[in-house]
Amino acid sequence: MPQLYQDDSLTLHTDLYQINMMQTYWKLGRHTRRAVFEVFFREMPFANGYAVFAGLERMVDYLQHLKFSETDIDYLRELDYPEDFLDYLRNFTFSCTVRSVKEGELVFANEPLVQIEGPLAECQLVETAVLNIINFQTLIATKSARIKSVIGSDPLLEFGTRRAQELDAAIWGTRAAYIGGADATSNVRAAKIFGIPASGTHAHALIQSYGNDYEGFKAYAETHHDCVFLVDTYDTLRVGVPAAIKVAQEFGDKINFQGVRIDSGDMAYISKKVRQQLDDAGFTEAKIYASNDLDESTILSLKMQKAKIDVWGVGTKLITAYDQPALGAVYKLVSIEDEKGEMKDTIKLSSNAEKVSTPGKKQVWRITRGSDGKSEGDYITFSDERPDLVDEIYMFHPLYTYINKNIRDFKAKALLTEIFVDGVLKYQLPSLVDIKEFARENLSELWDEYKRDLNPQPYPVDLSQELWNHKMRLISQVRTTVAETRLDKNEI
C-alpha cells in the first residue's frame, strides 16, 4: 500500500517539470508575471460532431484546495529543491482568475474551454491536473452522449465500474456518463455521492450457485421486489425465460416482475423470441434488458434489426471510452506580461496549419439564430470584443476564408464564465441534475447534421476578423524573428 499522509493534498498531482519551471520562474523573478493559458483540443473525439464538456466541479475543488502541505514540502526537500524555494512553495496560494465553459455545454475543436490567468508560476503548476480532469470527464460525457443518441428515449444504464481504469475513473466516469446521457448507474457509491439513480439486476453467479435458473430466480424473488432476472446462464429460450415466467407467475404481485436481462448470443434474434415468450405468458409490460459489450454501433445495428430491447446496460465501452482512450486537450500559453508590464500575445507555429495556435486572451461565443435558437456556429474573439452588442457579424472559416457568411438576427452567448476571480470562487456550482438537463437542452438546439454518429458535418468554429488579423500578423512576426535568430543562418 502507498504511504498515507495525514495532510496529503492534490497539490503534487502535477508533473515534475511544472515544479522545475516554477523554480526557474521564481529564482529569476518571473514567477509573478501575469500569464494567460487556455485549454483546448484539436480533434473531435470519436470523430463526433460535438463534445460534452465535463470536469468543472472537480477542477473547482482541486483549485480551491491548492496548497503545499508540510509533507509535500518535506518530499520536495528530498528531491533536492533548495530551502528558499521551498519557503516560497510553503506560502503558495492560488490567486488566478479562471474562466470556463459550464459543464454540460457542447464544445468543439480549437476553442478555449478553460482559461487560467494569473501569476505565471501558479498557472504552470495546475496544468497537469486541469488537463487530467477535463480530458477524462469530457471524453466520457461525449461517449455517453453518442451512445444515448442512438438509444433515444430508452433507459441507458451505466454498468462499467468493473472494467474502468481503477476506482477514481469509475466514480468520476460515472458522473460524466450521467451528464452525457446515462440514466442510472450500477455503481452504488457513485449513486450515493452524486445522487445518481442506482440500478441493478443480478449476475450469473446467483444462478450458478443454485445450480439452475428456477431455484436461483425463486431465491431472488423471495428476497427482492421489482425483479429483473438474468436469463442466459444456461439456455435463454428453453430454460431461462420459461423459469423466469414461472417464478413471476408464482410470486405475482409480491415481486412486481420487471423483466429479464440477456447478456449473450444474437441479441436481435433472442430478444424477439423472448418478447414473444413474455407476451404469450401475459407479461406484455415486462422489459427486456440487454448487456454484453454494447456501444453505439452495436446498439444502432440492434435497433436496425428491430431487436426487442427496452433497457440498455453499457459497461466497458462507455467507461473506458474504448475506441479513443484520450481526448488530447492541451494547455497553451496565449499571452504573457513582458518586462515593461505589457501583455504580449504568444503563438505556437507548426508546419501543419491546423496546429498553429491562436494567440491572445479570448472569449467563445455561441451564435444562434434569433428565429428558432438553432446553432450557427461558434465565434472566437478577443476577450473584450462584444459581438452580442452588434447587429451583424461576419463569420468565415479560419483556414478556407472563402467559406463565409454575414449573420443578422442572431444571439451571441459567451461560453467562458468567471469561476474564480483572483483566487476567490465566484461561481455557484449547479446541481448534477441541472447539468444533465443543460446538456440535453444544448443537444436539442444543435442541428441533426452535427449530431449524426457517422461523418457529421464539421461545426463552424470561426475567428473574429480582428483576432484572425492578429494571428496572421503574429505568424509573420514570429517567422521573421525565427529567421533572424537561427543559429545556422550563415550557412544558408
Ligand SMILES: Nc1ncnc2c1ncn2[C@@H]1O[C@H](COP(=O)(O)OP(=O)(O)OP(=O)(O)O)[C@@H](O)[C@H]1O
Ligand atoms: N444481432 C446482433 N447484431 C449486432 N451485434 C450483436 C448482435 N447480437 C450480439 N451482438 C454483439 O456481438 C458481440 C459478440 O456477441 P457474442 O454472441 O459473440 O457474445 P459473446 O460475448 O461471445 O457471448 P458470451 O458472453 O457468451 O461469451 C457483442 O458485442 C454483442 O453485443
Ligand SMILES: O=P(O)(O)OC[C@H]1O[C@H](OP(=O)(O)OP(=O)(O)O)[C@H](O)[C@@H]1O
Ligand atoms: O459488457 P459490458 O458492456 O462491459 O457490461 C458489463 C458486463 O458486466 C457483466 O458481465 P461479467 O461477465 O463481468 O459478469 P456476469 O457474471 O454478471 O456476467 C454484465 O453481465 C455485462 O456483460
Ligand SMILES: O=C(O)c1cccnc1
Ligand atoms: O446490474 C447489472 O445487471 C450489472 C451490473 C454491473 C455490470 N453488469 C451488469
